[in-house]
Amino acid sequence: MKLRKHKLTIIVTLVLLIIVSVSSFLLITKVFSKSDKKIVIKKDMPLILIPGTSATEDRFDDFITQMAAKVGDKDVIKLKVQPDGTVEWTATQNHKLVNPFIVISFVDSSEETVGKQAKWVQLALKKAHTLCAFDTYNAIGHSNGGLAWTIYLEQAPSQYTQKMQKLITLGTPFDTQLPLEKKTSSGVETIVETDMLKKLVAAKRKIPKSLDMISIAGEI
Secondary structure, three states: OOOHHHHHHHHHHHHHHHHHHOOOOOEEEEEEOOOOOOOOOOEEEEEEEOOOOOOOOOOHHHHHHHHHHHHOOEEEEEEOOOOOOOOOEEEEEEOOOOOOOEEEEEEOOHHHHHHHHHHHHHHHHHHHHHOHHHHHHHEEEEHHHHHHHHHHHOOOOOOHHEEEEEEEEEEEOOOOOOOOEEEOOOEEEEEEEHHHHHHHHHOOHOOOOOOOOEEOOOOO
């Protein structure tokens, strides 16, 4: 598990250095709860991350810590979506908030709720906009987090999806929700498209053409 986390951190760091501007901040240790006042920041471009199946809001902590060592401390906002759509949040605040990290997690992040997660993403983003002043953002999705982002892009209204500038998916199982291989009567194994992949391909035109996307395959 530690090896996989290290591998994930290295890969994301290399790619993220391309899209995250270098800046430094003075970190304040005060933590805000969902009952506190709105966080006021200048309009910038946060990085919004969604972890995979069974992962918590702390999934990217090691990655964020290592990124802070490279680009300076940034504010971290964690949004947790309940099955009923309620969004809870916590955050650290800097003197000058620029390009914060925002982590979206789901209390129920099981395989069975991937379709629902796309709708929960929209609720989480709505909450994020009440906490932060930003017009555009970059995104990362690990494993099924990448599916949640992709389905969101295909289902949500374009005035919302166009706000995403760049998307990185890591080890996202676009075509492995069901077994990929099957043997024909001749004993030859063939690759078959899953229902998940067919739905994603059918709706791909709804993904904004302006979006830059990098998909890194494999077990990460």
